[in-house]
Amino acid sequence: MSNTKNIAFIGLGIMGLPMAINLTKAGFNVTGYNRSPEKVAELVAAGGTGATSIAEAVAGADVIITMVPDSADVEGVVSGEAGAFAHAKVGALWIDNSSIRPDVAARLSNEARAAGIRPLDAPVSGGEAGAIDAVLSIMVGGDSADFADAEPVLNAVGKTIVHVGPSGSGQTVKAANQLIVAANIQALSEAVVFLEAYGVDTDAALKVLGGGLAGSKVLDQKGQKILDRNFEPGFRLALHHKDMGIVTSAAREAGVILPLGAIVAQLVASTVASGDGALDHSALFRGVERLSGKSEVAALSAS
Structure with a gap:
């Protein structure tokens, strides 16, 4: 062609x-x-x-x-x-x-x-x-x-x-991709909240974490966005919420149990329900802050 x-x-x-x-x-x-x-x-x-x-x-x-x-x-x-x-x-x-x-x-x-x-x-x-x-x-x-x-x-x-x-296989693999990405963003978000609670230099922390087994493309692409609280959408959280629905529904149809996937899907849903659906999916961090009692977190709308 x-x-x-x-x-x-x-x-x-x-x-x-x-x-x-x-x-x-x-x-x-x-x-x-x-x-x-x-x-x-x-x-x-x-x-x-x-x-x-x-x-x-x-x-x-x-x-x-x-x-x-x-x-x-x-x-x-x-x-x-x-x-x-x-x-x-x-x-x-x-x-x-x-x-x-x-x-x-x-x-x-x-x-x-x-x-x-x-x-x-x-x-x-x-x-x-x-x-x-x-x-x-x-x-x-x-x-x-x-x-x-x-x-x-x-x-x-x-x-x-x-x-x-x-036909259909591409979408099945994409569903698996979205499961992995959401779980990674959630773990990264929890790690940053944990590091900040102890006053650690988070820039330095993510640099060394990125060079070890904890390193990932998610950390490379989303870590700085989280540190900067810059949630301008590259991929909207609302769309990832939709994708996690695809994952959980398809898993149920196949008789496959995804314990972590189910939890992450609910955390994504919670963040969207809190008003952050138009933000980047790295805004899962805001959901972790809410669960940790960070009172300064308020609903934002993407500009």
Whole structure:
């Protein structure tokens, strides 16, 4: 698949917009659609093309990419008379970079095939920074031949790109990713509250912790944000709450017990319920502060 191929990109949010811009920089012809027209204008300013409807965006597209918040959102943009499946050309690749329920991904993949479209569920990990720097980790479910055709597109937005199995597998792996990330952020948050309670130099502490077995990408990317109390969203806590719901629901369906996952899911839910859903998921730290009786913690809204 050459870099002259036409891509329709639906969903120009915190991660979707920089991904679409990186595809434009890679030489693809990118037509973007988003409910907020100002995001489309930003893509156009970066060299892309704007569309005022899904039908317009996918007309003539060789590849359709969706990057929207939840299962119902994906279904809303691909299904029905106004959806992408009804207007895409036969043989087009559909790459869903959203994070949704594995069962929904598998069902929509069957609908895509029935419409003559080749589906790949390809959720991404890496947050806004990873999207901007085109170093996302992408876990892909679907047909291996379709994956091979999609690799030039995926290589323009990601660094670690792995085919993990048939349709729905990408979303299953993403659910596992979100479980690990949430547990890591929660542990990091508790560690910082613990360190601060003893008056430790937290910058020095995180530096040495990051060089040992406790080191992780979560510590590298979220540690300073927590120390600075900078919770400007790179990945909103409300979306991680949604993802933890996917994890716990899928685990129940599989008969798998996730004790730590269940606790972390409740801690994420509590932080969202306290008014912090629009903040970065590193704001789990604020939930730990509340549990520790830090009276100065008050609900914030992301600017």
